[in-house]
Amino acid sequence: MSRPRPMFAPQAPRIVAVLCLVLATFIVVPAQAAVGPFTGYLMAHFTGESATGEQIYVAHSDDGLHWTDLNNGSPALVSTVGTRGVRDPAIVRSPAGDRYWIVATDLRIGSGTSWDNAANRGSTSLVVWESTDLVNWSAPRLLSVAAGISTAGNAWAPEAIYDPASSQYILYWATNSTVNGVRKHRIWYSRTTDFRSVTAPQIYINRAGSQGIIDTQIIEVPNSVGGWRYYRASGDGQLTIEAANSVLGSWTRLGDLSHMGLTGSDVEGPMWTRFNDRDQWTLWLDQYATGRGYMPLTSTNLGSTQNFTRTTAYNLGGTRKRHGSILNLTAAEESRVLARWPSTAANRLQSYNFQDRYVRHANFDVRIDPNVSPAADAQFRLVPGLAGSGTISFQSVNFPGYYLRHQNNDFVLAANDGGATFTADATFRRVAGLADSSWSSFQSYNFPDRYIRHYSYLLRLDPVATAAERADATFRLTS
Incomplete structure (x- = not known):
C-alpha cells in the first residue's frame, strides 16, 4: 500500500x-x-x-x-x-x-x-x-x-x-x-x-x-x-x-x-x-x-x-x-x-508551414515549438480512437493516460476521465493533408467541419477555408 x-x-x-x-x-x-x-x-x-x-x-x-x-x-x-x-x-x-x-x-x-x-x-x-x-x-x-x-x-x-x-x-x-x-x-x-x-x-x-x-x-x-x-x-x-x-x-x-x-x-x-x-x-x-x-x-x-x-x-x-x-x-x-496490451511507437507531429516546429504540450497547454525539451513533451502515440473504429487519439508519451483534446476550440493535454464528452473531444479522423496530400490533417470527430490547426503557434480546432489555414492544419508524423 x-x-x-x-x-x-x-x-x-x-x-x-x-x-x-x-x-x-x-x-x-x-x-x-x-x-x-x-x-x-x-x-x-x-x-x-x-x-x-x-x-x-x-x-x-x-x-x-x-x-x-x-x-x-x-x-x-x-x-x-x-x-x-x-x-x-x-x-x-x-x-x-x-x-x-x-x-x-x-x-x-x-x-x-x-x-x-x-x-x-x-x-x-x-x-x-x-x-x-x-x-x-x-x-x-x-x-x-x-x-x-x-x-x-x-x-x-x-x-x-x-x-x-x-x-x-x-x-x-x-x-x-x-x-x-x-x-x-x-x-x-x-x-x-x-x-x-x-x-x-x-x-x-x-x-x-x-x-x-x-x-x-x-x-x-x-x-x-x-x-x-x-x-x-x-x-x-x-x-x-x-x-x-x-x-x-x-x-x-x-x-x-x-x-x-x-x-x-x-x-x-x-x-x-x-x-x-x-x-x-x-x-x-x-x-x-x-x-x-x-x-x-x-x-x-x-x-x-x-x-x-x-x-x-x-x-x-x-x-x-x-x-x-x-x-x-x-x-x-x-x-x-x-x-x-501492445505498445505503440511514439511519433512527433511536424508543422507543414513551420517545419522546424513540432506539436508539444507545456504546462498542459498545446502549441508548436522548435527544439522541444524535454523531447518527450513532443512525443505522442497514435492509438485507436477513444470514440470508435476508424479514428485515432493522441496519447502523451510522458503522461500516459493523458490525451490531446479540444476544449472551447483550444487544445489541452488532459487525463481521460472516461466521459462521453472527453472521448469525443479527444478523437479525430486522419485524412490526407489539406495543403499536401502526402502529409496529414486531423478532422474533429464531434465537429467534422473543424480540424486541428495552429494559430500564433497555439493549437486550435477551427474551420479551414483559406490556403494559409490549410497549411496551418497540415502535419507530418515523424519518429
Missing part, C-alpha cells in the same frame, strides 16, 4: 503516511512448478494519486529487471465499483494454471478523499476481477472482507496465496481497527476457494504495542532454499523478513534491512519475485520517501537478511510504479499478454 509522500499530502498524519497502498503483488502459488516453465514476467501496479493513477497498469520484462510499459502506459483495467479507484492489486494464479484473480484495495485518494477518512471511514471491501486466460477479465466486483471486524475503518493492501494444507487460498489484508483498546493497522486473513465468499476474518499479524503493519507479502521458495518453505516481508516500522514452513504456522523473525540503511521510513510495498532461470530472488521496495519508485535487492539465499545485495542494473520503464506485483509467465501467457 503506497503511502503518500509528505510533499504530495502534507495533511496526512504520519501514521497514515506510512501507508503502503501499492498494487498488491502477483503471488507465486505452490503448484506453479507444475505450471511452468516460465519465460517472462508481468508486473501490475498503480502510478499514484493522479486522475487515472489509481487503476491497474501492467508492464512486461524478459529478465525480471528491465521493464516495458504495456498498453502504452495506460490503465489495463479500470474499476467501476466502490470508490472507482484501485491500489495494491494482487494477481493470483490457481494451482492448475486455469484461473486468475486480481484483488485490489478499493480506494481513490485522487478523488479528494483524505487519508484520515480513508483509514477510518473507508471501504471495507476489496475489488476483484476474474479471468481464465490472464487477459480477458470479468467486470470488477466488490468482496466484503472487513465489515465483520468491529470498528473496522478500511481494507487495504490485499494479498493471497494458495495453502496446500487446506486446499484454499489465504486472503490477507490490513484493517485499521480497535482491539483491546488499541487502534492500529493489523493484518487479517480469511480463507476462500473462489474469491466470492470468504470465512470470518481473523487476525494474522499483530505487532506489539502501538506498532501498526500495513504491507506484507509472502513468497514460496522451491526446495526450501535458505531452510524455509515460505518467506514474508512486512512494513512494520522496519522492513521485516520472517520465515515459516506453513502459511498459517509459526513464523520466525530473520531480521530486517536496517543494516542496509533501509527502514520503514525509507521504503515500503515489498514485492517478491524469483528469477525464471535460477535460484535467485528479488525483493523490490518502493522508495516512497524520495519518490524514486521501486529499487531491487537480490539474494540467492533468503535464510538471512545479510544475503541481500543492491543492484543498479534495472529499468522500470516510463510510468511511476507504486506497490506492485509480479507474476512469472509461461510462454503461452506471455504471448497472450503481449498481444492483448
